[in-house]
Amino acid sequence: MKYHKMNDHDLKALRAMVGPDRFFAGDEIEKDYSHDELGTVSAYPDAHILPLNKEEISQIMKYAYAYNIPVTVRGAGTGLVGASVPIFGGILLDISKMNRIIELDKDNLTLRVEPGVLLLDIYEAVEKEGLFYAPDPGEKTATISGNISTNAGGMRAIKYGVTRDWVRGLEVVLPDGSIETFGGKVVKNSTGYSLKDLIIGSEGTLAIITEATLKLMPKPAKTVTLLVPFNTREDAIKAAPQLINDHVLPVAMEFLERQSLQFSEAFLGKKIPHDNHPAYLLLSYDGNHDEALNADVEKASALCIDKYNAIDVYLGDTDERRNNIWTVRGGFLEAIKASSDQIDECDVVLPRSNIGAFLAEVRQLAKDLDVRVPYFGHVGDGNLHIYFCKDNMDEKIWQEKIEKGFDFLYKRAFHYGGLVSGEHGVGYAKKQYMNEQLGPNQIRIMKGIKQSFDPKNILNPGKIID
Amino acid sequence: MKYHKMNDHDLKALRAMVGPDRFFAGDEIEKDYSHDELGTVSAYPDAHILPLNKEEISQIMKYAYAYNIPVTVRGAGTGLVGASVPIFGGILLDISKMNRIIELDKDNLTLRVEPGVLLLDIYEAVEKEGLFYAPDPGEKTATISGNISTNAGGMRAIKYGVTRDWVRGLEVVLPDGSIETFGGKVVKNSTGYSLKDLIIGSEGTLAIITEATLKLMPKPAKTVTLLVPFNTREDAIKAAPQLINDHVLPVAMEFLERQSLQFSEAFLGKKIPHDNHPAYLLLSYDGNHDEALNADVEKASALCIDKYNAIDVYLGDTDERRNNIWTVRGGFLEAIKASSDQIDECDVVLPRSNIGAFLAEVRQLAKDLDVRVPYFGHVGDGNLHIYFCKDNMDEKIWQEKIEKGFDFLYKRAFHYGGLVSGEHGVGYAKKQYMNEQLGPNQIRIMKGIKQSFDPKNILNPGKIID
Numbered sequence: 001m002k003y004h005k006m007n008d009h010d011l012k013a014l015r016a017m018v019g020p021d022r023f024f025a026g027d028e029i030e031k032d033y034s035h036d037e038l039g040t041v042s043a044y045p046d047a048h049i050l051p052l053n054k055e056e057i058s059q060i061m062k063y064a065y066a067y068n069i070p071v072t073v074r075g076a077g078t079g080l081v082g083a084s085v086p087i088f089g090g091i092l093l094d095i096s097k098m099n100r101i102i103e104l105d106k107d108n109l110t111l112r113v114e115p116g117v118l119l120l121d122i123y124e125a126v127e128k129e130g131l132f133y134a135p136d137p138g139e140k141t142a143t144i145s146g147n148i149s150t151n152a153g154g155m156r157a158i159k160y161g162v163t164r165d166w167v168r169g170l171e172v173v174l175p176d177g178s179i180e181t182f183g184g185k186v187v188k189n190s191t192g193y194s195l196k197d198l199i200i201g202s203e204g205t206l207a208i209i210t211e212a213t214l215k216l217m218p219k220p221a222k223t224v225t226l227l228v229p230f231n232t233r234e235d236a237i238k239a240a241p242q243l244i245n246d247h248v249l250p251v252a253m254e255f256l257e258r259q260s261l262q263f264s265e266a267f268l269g270k271k272i273p274h275d276n277h278p279a280y281l282l283l284s285y286d287g288n289h290d291e292a293l294n295a296d297v298e299k300a301s302a303l304c305i306d307k308y309n310a311i312d313v314y315l316g317d318t319d320e321r322r323n324n325i326w327t328v329r330g331g332f333l334e335a336i337k338a339s340s341d342q343i344d345e346c347d348v349v350l351p352r353s354n355i356g357a358f359l360a361e362v363r364q365l366a367k368d369l370d371v372r373v374p375y376f377g378h379v380g381d382g383n384l385h386i387y388f389c390k391d392n393m394d395e396k397i398w399q400e401k402i403e404k405g406f407d408f409l410y411k412r413a414f415h416y417g418g419l420v421s422g423e424h425g426v427g428y429a430k431k432q433y434m435n436e437q438l439g440p441n442q443i444r445i446m447k448g449i450k451q452s453f454d455p456k457n458i459l460n461p462g463k464i465i466d
Numbered sequence: 467m468k469y470h471k472m473n474d475h476d477l478k479a480l481r482a483m484v485g486p487d488r489f490f491a492g493d494e495i496e497k498d499y500s501h502d503e504l505g506t507v508s509a510y511p512d513a514h515i516l517p518l519n520k521e522e523i524s525q526i527m528k529y530a531y532a533y534n535i536p537v538t539v540r541g542a543g544t545g546l547v548g549a550s551v552p553i554f555g556g557i558l559l560d561i562s563k564m565n566r567i568i569e570l571d572k573d574n575l576t577l578r579v580e581p582g583v584l585l586l587d588i589y590e591a592v593e594k595e596g597l598f599y600a601p602d603p604g605e606k607t608a609t610i611s612g613n614i615s616t617n618a619g620g621m622r623a624i625k626y627g628v629t630r631d632w633v634r635g636l637e638v639v640l641p642d643g644s645i646e647t648f649g650g651k652v653v654k655n656s657t658g659y660s661l662k663d664l665i666i667g668s669e670g671t672l673a674i675i676t677e678a679t680l681k682l683m684p685k686p687a688k689t690v691t692l693l694v695p696f697n698t699r700e701d702a703i704k705a706a707p708q709l710i711n712d713h714v715l716p717v718a719m720e721f722l723e724r725q726s727l728q729f730s731e732a733f734l735g736k737k738i739p740h741d742n743h744p745a746y747l748l749l750s751y752d753g754n755h756d757e758a759l760n761a762d763v764e765k766a767s768a769l770c771i772d773k774y775n776a777i778d779v780y781l782g783d784t785d786e787r788r789n790n791i792w793t794v795r796g797g798f799l800e801a802i803k804a805s806s807d808q809i810d811e812c813d814v815v816l817p818r819s820n821i822g823a824f825l826a827e828v829r830q831l832a833k834d835l836d837v838r839v840p841y842f843g844h845v846g847d848g849n850l851h852i853y854f855c856k857d858n859m860d861e862k863i864w865q866e867k868i869e870k871g872f873d874f875l876y877k878r879a880f881h882y883g884g885l886v887s888g889e890h891g892v893g894y895a896k897k898q899y900m901n902e903q904l905g906p907n908q909i910r911i912m913k914g915i916k917q918s919f920d921p922k923n924i925l926n927p928g929k930i931i932d
């Protein structure tokens with residue numbers, strides 16, 4: 001073990017930094033803090049600490065750096081790849097109490113927030129001012145620093161981009177306790193290597209985010225949702241890219257099959273109309289002018305029916321109808337989770353033109369392995385969420401099957417020009433696959449980058465490239 | 467001198483790799499290749515080589531890596547900070563002959579290009595297909611890899627972002643000659659540290675771009691330009707952020723003063739109407755529906771006049787009127803360059819709310835130093851271009867004055883939450899200022915990153931952090 005094993009002296013010193021109310025050790029640590037949302041990897045920290053500000057974090061890191069103690073940052077614990085699990089023990093730095101919105105700056109259209117602010121609180125804070133933070137990951141109770149750490153994407157990526165595109169600046173604490181600012185309230189930046197963009201997506205391995213400056217824009221006045229049923233999944237998938245390049249950009253474009261839809265309805269105890277067709281595209285368009293938006297929606301509807309073989313187009317043009325549809329779409333992961341004793345997931349991203357061919361291989365794989373493999377996808381941006389369900393299978397067989405299955409999927413994704421993760425990250429669970437896909441040169445460079453931020457490798461060790 | 471000085475043996479070996487038509491050494495090298503557009507630093511390479519493909523670049527780099535020869539990449543040479551000047555001699559790798567558009571993929575809305583394709587050729591290739599590449603830097607004859615290397619911004623950043631936001635993937639040759647791909651045709655990516663985003667803005671110091679995959683979108687159907695005169699510069703500058711947060715996002719928002727406008731008119735021999743007011747905002751709005759766009763423009767006009775003290779609003783709603791206005795705006799840099807024997811420039815970026823206060827300090831500085839300092843600015847995104855004009859001043863006095871002036875401007879920009887460069891980069895000319903602003907921790911991290919890509923420091927040495 002290359003790390004210092006924390007002793008009573010360490011615990012006492014660290015407890016004194018934050019006080020007893022925000023410090024837990026040994027048996028005081030709740031089980032929830034030993035795993036993330038998916039729970040495929042678990043480990044307890046030696047101390048669970050809840051800092052209130054960057055100064056406390058800096059002080060804790062100076063101690064950890066001096067004594068060679070591993071530190072893992074945790075937000076809301078909604079991750080799916082074990083990135084926030086302290087696999088070497090040490091300190092679990094839980095930033096959930098740093099949840100203040102610091103400043104909404106209307107002149108610069110920026111929002112400064114602490115790292116533990118939840119996504120849903122950001123929406124609330126800006127939308128009441130007529131402003132808009134566009135990234136829309138499924139899990140609204142994730143923290144913003146969790147979103148930044150995985151470069152979370154979500155449903156609106158096709159029109160508005162991903163979290164990366166909405167982060168203007170970051171304040172961080174480095175592993176040695178120094179406090180640094182990357183970027184700022186500025187729209188452009190060509191001042192050296194973009195350390196901000198390195199932190200984004202680095203899953204807590206390079207630095208600890210203590211403040212983020214987010215980009216905002218004026219909120220589009222209106223959004224309309226279209227649920228478009230098709231007779232075959234092939235028709236739906238084929239329509240997707242054509243609909244994008246024939247027309248204005250939709251805000252969102254999701255692909256669903258009947259099975260997932262009805263599964264989620266049953267789980268939520270909620271029905272939506274028109275739920276009995278083989279496959280669907282779920283589209284959103286937004287705009288500031290009713291007539292223009294209506295024209296966009298009418299053109300999309302006409303294209304779907306006249307050109308792309310859609311059965312019909314159902315309009316979610318009232319808040320209630322729209323919310324119902326998106327609630328059912330939002331329930332997919334929970335419904336799948338509830339349906340099995342254990343699941344594991346694959347979050348590949350592909351060029352959107354290759355989704356149909358890839359999903360055919362997924363279905364064949366499920367048959368070959370004899371595993372239930374539900375999936376759904378952000379067909380507009382090429383990001384698929386594919387779930388393997390254990391369904392009380394023997395543990396050893398399950399491990400063999402998912403290893404074989406993941407290995408196949410990642411290799412085929414690569415063949416189609418895809419990558420291991422679109423938005424959930426690599427963390428602990430996917431690092432083997434990323435290493436294989438990117439190859440030794442890129443891994444060597446990433447290790448060099450890690451070394452330059454964290455020479456003692458104390459920050460979230462065992463993740464991504466470690 | 468830590469580098470190997472190229473000898474006849476090296477020249478012969480390298481000449482054989484590309485053939486005599488694309489290889490120049492010694493007196494064969496034209497003066498143009500010893501400096502960039504601004505020409506404040508100059509140096510000749512030992513060999514000027516024009517590769518045609520990544521294999522040739524890989525072969526050249528393997529040789530340079532083995533023999534410790536510095537290599538500097540050059541595109542169209544339109545840079546302003548000396549980034550493409552081979553200050554340690556060695557090889558000047560000129561990618562201007564790698565100028566093919568490889569693939570326009572309508573299903574994925576991506577464009578694959580070689581690094582030497584010019585920005586104007588990209589516009590032409592995609593716009594005739596009804597598609598849009600949004601970044602709009604002033605210099606249309608720059609290469610795309612030059613744009614990527616400086617993370618060029620341009621006029622449309624406020625609505626559409628900067629070059630970084632439009633690069634989905636990069637193929638590069640590493641200093642040791644290996645060929646790697648970062649990203650791809652994918653919309654989302656959370657697969658390890660974003661090496662793509664490190665290359666963007668790294669000014670040719672980390673790897674050589676051999677192919678870029680750009681993001682496209684459907685082209686907005688129509689754009690309208692508004693030239694809005696004000697009685698004072700303070701009124702114009704104050705209106706800018708308010709107009710943004712009170713309304714939909716403009717595509718562009720530029721700030722001009724009468725002097726720069728008339729200066730450019732005289733240089734171009736071209737007049738536009740309404741050119742005799744003290745200050746202007748130049749706005750663009752775009753959209754897909756005439757009525758909606760007209761409503762946006764009418765609201766912007768009404769806000770300008772009723773709320774922000776504009777004198778009037780002149781509409782550039784025909785191609786000719788719009789082109790005239792933007793041609794005059796586009797002529798600023800050339801007009802300033804032509805007006806003096808030598809100029810130097812400052813490309814700071816600030817939170818847009820602080821532009822007024824900062825520009826007041828710029829004007830006072832010009833008085834204090836007794837130097838002519840014309841400027842103009844992307845007021846919508848906070849990026850200012852400020853020029854010091856030598857006007858035949860004594861060389862020693864000039865050097866003293868610009869050093870004092872730059873030092874003051876960068877310190878004040880930092881005070882206002884700004885950064886050294888918004889879009890022109892750091893290169894050779896600004897590295898001292900960036901080093902001071904970012905401080906030792908960030909420079910140490912950047913040096914570690916450089917080391918992990920380029921352990922022998924042969925790629926564009928002496929730039930940014932070297």
